[in-house]
Amino acid sequence: MSLTKYRHLFPITKEYAYLNHAATAPYSVPVARAMDDFITNRHRRGGLDIQKWEDRLEKVRELVAQLIAAAPEEIAFTSNTSHSLNVVASGIDWRQGDNLIGAETEFPANVYPWSNLQRLGVEVRFAPAHDNRILVEDIAALMDEHTRLVALSFVEFATGFRNDLRAIGQLCWERGIYFCVDGIQGLGALDLKVTQSPIDFLAAGGPKWLMGPIGAGFLYCRRALIEKLIPIRVGWWGVVDRDDYFRYDSPLRDDARRFEEGSLNLLGIHGLGASLELLLEVGIPRIEERVLGLTDHLIAGLQERGYHITTPLASPQERSGIVCFNHPHHALDDLEQQLSKARVIISKRGQVIRVSPHFYNDETDIDQLLSALP
Secondary structure (H helix, E strand, O other): OOOHHHHHHOHHHHOOEEOEOOOOOOOOHHHHHHHHHHHHHHHHHOOOOHHHHHHHHHHHHHHHHHHHOOOHHHEEEEOOHHHHHHHHHHHOOOOOOOEEEEEOOOOHHHOHHHHHHHHHOOEEEEEOEEOOEEOHHHHHHHOOOOEEEEEEEOEOOOOOOEOOHHHHHHHHHHHOOEEEEEOOOOEOOEOOOOOOOOOOEEEEEOOOOOOOOOOOEEEEEOHHHOOOOOOOOOOHHHEOOOOOOOOOOOOEOOOHHHHOOOOOOHHHHHHHHHHHHHHHHHOHHHHHHHHHHHHHHHHHHHHHOOOEEOOOOOOHHHOOOOEEEEEOOEOHHHHHHHHHHOOEEOEEEOOEEEEEOOOOOOHHHHHHHHHHOO
16 A cells, blocks of 8 residues: 655655664654744744643644543653653552563663662563563563563564563453553554553653654553552642642642643644644554565565564564664674665664664665665
């Protein structure tokens, strides 16, 4: 199914084969226009239209909820994924001797909020990776009666492995364990519905596959847990009577907005909203199909050229928009240089080259990469 009609919305395609959405995505025309409109309005009218922008904020909250099949009341805006994860980490009533489970292939944003809990006597356990795969049975083997939470990524950033959220979530549900997901490496490219996977908390930021601004993120908190999660950081924005400035005993909101302690990044959220509208217009299932088709094309080309693919390929359900590879006879720095000269934008992560196309890319971008490889 061709999505090339959207390619013109990404002017970067005129200069580069941009295949680096797992790092930072370029803005689309709608995102740049939305942010320009906001800046122009504030420049010319100051705070006269603040109600307009706050109304738009609530519309964007609805778009986030639509993306993951949540209720708007379960969405709190944050500054980034780390912020969201810290709301969860600091909000659980940890006890000495508790433990939580992560994985050894996680991005640091999904490690430090949890390792910081060791000062409270909480043990952090890491499931091992087998050929870059995180196995459900290894997570189960680490669980015991003191396990309070499992924290995993939707997609592992340096391998492209897609975790089985449904199986892990069900395992946590059956044992009364919280399940927290770092969704930043999948949301926007892969379909994820919190109604289909037993997820308690979901954190994400805008600048990768959601193709929004840096500094705009969100936290999903399952409705039943909102008032159980202790808000360590509170402020005037998260209370019921926000605009009654001289009332100092206003209760916290009873929805996820209680975690929004102060004025939000309206510029960033406005840009994120424009990107979400585009993604939802295209349709996440169509985007996933396109992204996986492009990575199929890439994988076949790499294999023909003798490159070693480190991304797990055994099952389609484990695939994502990330493909990682190296070569036994070519140094990574040399490969990166060659690709840069050919105006192909990728990332080097550890001992691999990481490629991450999005829906507006096409086979010519992949072929440009393949042609540049020795």
